[in-house]
Amino acid sequence: MSDLPPKLPMPGTVYLVGAGPGDPGLLTLRGAECLSRADIVLYDGLVNPLLLRHTHARAERTCRAEGPQGRVIQQEEINQRLVEAALSGKTVVRLKGGDPFIFGRGSEEAAALAAAGIPFEVVPGITAATAAAVYTGISLTHRDHASAVAFITGHEDPTKQSSLDYRALAAFPGTLVFYMGLHRLPTIVQSLADAGKPTSTPVCVVSRATQPRQRTVTGTLAEIAGLAKAADLHAPSLVIIGECVRVREQAHWFEDRPLFGQSIGIARPADQATEIGLRAVELGALPVFLPTIEIAPPDDWQDVDAVLPRLGEFDWIVFSSVNGVEGLLGRLWQTGRDVRALAAARLAVIGPGTAQALEKFALRADLVPPEFRAEALAEVLRPHVAGKRVLWARASRGRDVLSTALVAAGARVEELVVYQNRDVHELPAAALHELEAGQLDWIALSSPSIARNLARLVTDAARHHIGTRTRLVSISPVTTAAAKEVGLPIAVEATEYTWNGLFAAMIAAVHS
Ligand code: SAH
Numbered sequence: 001m002s003d004l005p006p007k008l009p010m011p012g013t014v015y016l017v018g019a020g021p022g023d024p025g026l027l028t029l030r031g032a033e034c035l036s037r038a039d040i041v042l043y044d045g046l047v048n049p050l051l052l053r054h055t056h057a058r059a060e061r062t063c064r065a066e067g068p069q070g071r072v073i074q075q076e077e078i079n080q081r082l083v084e085a086a087l088s089g090k091t092v093v094r095l096k097g098g099d100p101f102i103f104g105r106g107s108e109e110a111a112a113l114a115a116a117g118i119p120f121e122v123v124p125g126i127t128a129a130t131a132a133a134v135y136t137g138i139s140l141t142h143r144d145h146a147s148a149v150a151f152i153t154g155h156e157d158p159t160k161q162s163s164l165d166y167r168a169l170a171a172f173p174g175t176l177v178f179y180m181g182l183h184r185l186p187t188i189v190q191s192l193a194d195a196g197k198p199t200s201t202p203v204c205v206v207s208r209a210t211q212p213r214q215r216t217v218t219g220t221l222a223e224i225a226g227l228a229k230a231a232d233l234h235a236p237s238l239v240i241i242g243e244c245v246r247v248r249e250q251a252h253w254f255e256d257r258p259l260f261g262q263s264i265g266i267a268r269p270a271d272q273a274t275e276i277g278l279r280a281v282e283l284g285a286l287p288v289f290l291p292t293i294e295i296a297p298p299d300d301w302q303d304v305d306a307v308l309p310r311l312g313e314f315d316w317i318v319f320s321s322v323n324g325v326e327g328l329l330g331r332l333w334q335t336g337r338d339v340r341a342l343a344a345a346r347l348a349v350i351g352p353g354t355a356q357a358l359e360k361f362a363l364r365a366d367l368v369p370p371e372f373r374a375e376a377l378a379e380v381l382r383p384h385v386a387g388k389r390v391l392w393a394r395a396s397r398g399r400d401v402l403s404t405a406l407v408a409a410g411a412r413v414e415e416l417v418v419y420q421n422r423d424v425h426e427l428p429a430a431a432l433h434e435l436e437a438g439q440l441d442w443i444a445l446s447s448p449s450i451a452r453n454l455a456r457l458v459t460d461a462a463r464h465h466i467g468t469r470t471r472l473v474s475i476s477p478v479t480t481a482a483a484k485e486v487g488l489p490i491a492v493e494a495t496e497y498t499w500n501g502l503f504a505a506m507i508a509a510v511h512s
Contacts, residue, residue, distance in 0.1 A: 018125015023210035024050035046097025079112035132209030137251030145243035148174030154181020170195035175242035202245035207237035212286035257284025265443035292453035312343030315388035324393040325357035327418030378405030386410035448482030455486035
């Protein structure tokens with residue numbers, strides 16, 4: 001089939017992709033596909049940065065209105081950047097909140113591309129109105145209450161020259177949804193009431209829909225402006241007006257998630273935090289990434305490369321982390337070998353996460369301790385290792401419990417550093433800001449070194465909230481002890497020493 005056109009996405013093309021309303025799961029498959037093949041991604045301020053995990057491209061945020069160095073790039077400049085990047089042969093993704101063509105100026109970007117002769121494709125997204133309705137339990141077209149729905153911009157000022165006919169809107173036989181209407185809410189409801197809309201009509205304002213900080217305020221047309229002001233809602237928000245709002249009480253589900261609204265600082269190296277972040281999202285929580293250490297390859301591979309040809313001589317290979325698996329087996333693959341080099345070596349891992357990392361290389365762990373820590377791993381290995389050759393794929397630093405215990409059990413242990421574990425020098429500014437503002441509910445500490453590092457990286461303003469506004473949850477007694485040593489009070493300790501255990505501990509604490 002040689003006459004098939006080349007596989008899309010194609011270089012030199014711009015993909016205008018709808019990023020959905022904020023929940024990182026609400027992206028289309030086509031959108032994810034475009035991201036995975038992009039060279040450059042330009043994304044706007046409404047887009048959840050967790051979506052960038054689909055891409056290896058250089059990603060740039062085009063809207064940085066908040067923050068001290070904040071600068072909003074003008075639409076003209078964005079159009080021009082898209083054209084230039086495409087002309088230089090790049091595959092470009094322009095990622096826009098919700099659906100690109102619903103109040104998003106996506107059509108202007110498409111027009112600029114068309115005018116410049118740049119090939120483009122538009123990938124629809126889930127728009128805020130339908131997502132907000134579903135995530136708050138409202139059916140915009142509930143058959144008992146509405147036979148139509150209107151999407152309206154609240155950005156226009158109805159007291160000035162407006163294209164909106166409030167009399168027609170008041171008489172509209174269905175649900176009204178106002179985008180960009182929060183700050184004009186008093187004028188909007190007043191205009192509708194003046195035009196004859198019954199003031200008893202139910203209204204729901206949904207802020208940050210589909211996100212862990214989603215909030216809803218419900219009231220009548222007469223009272224909603226006051227209620228929304230009192231609730232101090234934040235952008236982005238939209239306003240749903242109509243009888244269908246009444247049904248909400250029976251149908252809400254999103255806000256019932258076990259960690260709904262909790263913000264959790266995830267103190268993990270950046271490259272391992274995404275999966276945990278997505279798990280937090282699934283539980284209804286907001287992940288805030290606080291990387292305290294970074295994982296890097298060894299300075300050189302000499303020592304590792306020297307061991308690879310004789311991997312088959314070991315009776316046991318022991319992995320005490322996912323990085324250990326990826327470090328050793330990744331290098332094995334890179335240097336042209338594969339897992340057959342392990343021959344009959346048996347494999348021991350510290351826990352289920354590490355076992356899963358082996359599965360990616362089609363390998364099964366022979367031994368997983370019932371408790372996921374070094375002492376327990378040493379304990380289960382002890383009966384098997386007397387007189388045996390053991391290779392431990394380890395980090396550049398960390399505890400030596402494992403090798404000491406195995407040597408004591410009569411093993412011939414070789415330690416091989418397959419990755420470096422380095423300190424970062426400061427926390428990301430946005431995350432530190434949340435911490436200093438007392439906006440974090442939790443920080444999850446998943447190892448003793450992370451606990452020590454966090455103590456080093458928190459500023460005085462942040463430390464002030466730790467133990468009060470921000471609770472610390474520890475993965476194990478060893479981590480708890482390390483945290484206490486550096487003056488970090490642990491509020492809760494996991495009973496299962498895994499990330500699932502950490503989440504379970506937070507759920508139990510929140511619901512106690
Ligand atoms: N293209 C986007 C809308 C862009 S206009 C879409 O299809 O959703 C920006 C407006 O969208 C905001 O002012 C707000 O009214 C609404 N909006 C976007 N995301 C939202 C969210 N997560 N929750 C509530 N409203 C949202």
